[in-house]
Amino acid sequence: MLDKALSGSKTYWGWIVFLLAIIGAGFLFYLQQFAQGLGITGMSRDVSWGFYISQFTFLVGVAASGVMVVLPYYLHDYKAFGKITILGEFLAIPAVIMCMLFIFVDMGQPLRVLNVILHPTPNSVMFYDMVVLSGYLFLNLLVGWTVLHAEKKGIAPPKWIKPFIYISIAWAPSIHTVTAFLYAGLPGRHFWLTAIMAARFLASAFASGPALLIILCMIVRKFTKFDPGKEAIQALGKIVTYFMITNVFFLGLEFFTAFYSAIPGHTHPFVYLYVGLEGYSKLVPLMWISSILAVVSLVLLLFPQLRRNETILAIASICVFFSLWIDKGFGLIVGGFVPNPFEKITEYWPTVPEATISLAVWAVGALVLTILYKIAVSIKEASGGDAAH
Amino acid sequence: MAIKRREFLKIAGLSVAAGLGGFSAFTGLRSGILEASQYVRDPKELKASRWGLVIDMSKLNQEDIRRIMDVCHKKHNVPAIPNPKDEIKWIWPESFEHSFPGQESPYMGDAIKHQPYLVLCNHCDNPPCVRVCPTKATFKRADGIVMMDMHRCIGCRFCMAACPYGARSFNWRDPRPFIKEMNPEFPTRMKGVVEKCTFCYELLAVGKPPACVEHSNGGIVFGDLKDPNSEIRKIIATKFTIRRKPDLGTLPSVFYVVSDKENKGGHEHVG
């Protein structure tokens, strides 16, 4: 089926070359980082995780959100999602690949990364994270590929794949729960030490992932003859709406606990992020953009009349995506490190090499996504777009 | 992968046999090697069930603190990196309000609030850094020392996020250019690994006290916290001591005797 990715329009090849150029630029900066160390990033003794790990965290959510189309289709026989389950699964694959790359570029000694397998340590959440992420990548490759292959041949998917599909449905929330546990079990990091962390992660994932999928569906429809269908997109819109509300609600709970209890350690990170602490306020504008985008998206999503208009739904989806990208892909991680264990403040901002490497990882994801979508859409176009059962 | 010593010796015997090409040599050397070689400890080694420190702030002045920090950092080839972003430190002064956040009050005099305390790895009995390390690069020894195996560290920095005491430093760059005089008896570190105080395990192994204790003029006492007759236990039993962030349940092994006056001799404050 890979041959489908080797023939395409000028636009397709132009896009591929563009992505390769970004990857090349990022790779050059990575060579610099490899030679000189992580000192070329904005991270510091006090803010020891930055953009890389926060992007990883955000993308685990995107990967997990594939379950939002797989579950209704396979467990509730929701036919409208039949056409786009493959898009959900094929979004999860590049998302997991990006997660792994972000972890890799964050390693101080990347060549020793296999020590995690050589000296398995079950008391470390990171060990489980490696296990669940690799497992999820495997499941999505297996299920997506097998189902698509069957569709290409015009036959129903083989029966043996069903258990793997059910496992992948249960697996999806587990990957994001484990990722939340990376943070939620650390004594002394008040901002992260919250039982609701995993739930919040899942809510924001199931809002941002489907929002991205809506945008991707629309792009696919614009550039190819494959139409994911109005109903499927509207259903995704509803999912985004409910989970965005849940996410904002959960964030509100965090605010309540911090400020009503008024425990300084709990309030400080929030104060730092939203209004600035002791004159340090680098992240304040970003967090407010995130909040405004969240409010705008909720207004657009809450009213069905508005949401039904696909242009408005697209705008709302973009708002949701970027709001959560800022909140989880930046603020959440940096906020955990400010103030530091001495109640002192060191601010963080990514450097140009760091940002370029991150962009290149996103470009790798976009490249894998493009290739996978190209294959899937070519087969969908040939088979008339219906799932084969 | 580590070979078992038995295996090592077997291979050693075989290779010797191959080298000499004689079977008699093989049997002779083999039996000799198998029985003879082993790993041992120095009989002078200082042992404990759980090492701990008492830092008596009433006995340490600015000069003592600086000297202790210098001695430790020189001995362990800790680089002096000017950019605070990339800083590496094993033992250093922090003011009272920063060492014990939440314990300060607005009515405290500046002298007490800003009085420097020596901070370092607490060698916790329940160390979060050890719990989170995905490769066992940081681990707790039987004697309570929280050790770092720099050979194994992958530089994920999970331990830095987990440590509530900010005791850990990461090598953001090659540390060597920032080491003025290298101590040829101790290794440096390489870029990309995490480091911290190791309770001078290399000195204890040959029967010497940790460097900070030795150079503290009696301001720092070390000993076995599990031994009720140890000097350290006697101090903790009779003087009022505090630990950093005890509410987190990490059970630090470093105790502080709080000084109710400004440090003797010095008026310099740390911010």
Next chain:
Amino acid sequence: MYDSGKIIIGIGIFLLFVAFPFYYTAIGKPVVKPDPRIDTPAIQAMEKKQCVESKNAMKTLHMQMLNDWRDAVVRDGQRFYVATDGKTYNMSLQNTCMHCHSNKKKFCDECHNYMAVKPYCWDCHIEPKEGA
């Protein structure tokens, strides 16, 4: 065979690529047989020129031995090695091995370069000062 021309070119390129290490070495610098030296003052002063274990054991197993030593010292806190001949050694690359083998360039690098292995020992362990 369809596209036989393309396939043959493809195979050609593949072979060229796979054989790269061979012709890279062949065309590169002349291969000189490694000749590690033990002529350091410390070793010259020894009555019996004997390492921790026999020469052959050291030759084939020093890497595993160092690996075991570092685990014994760093992880198990066992500092000393009683050798086959009963002598006790401090298990320290920097303070024991390199004390005798103070000629890292002629002793370590000679073979390591020849074998194209790059142990990262010296990223942390301080190499002895050499005249040359």
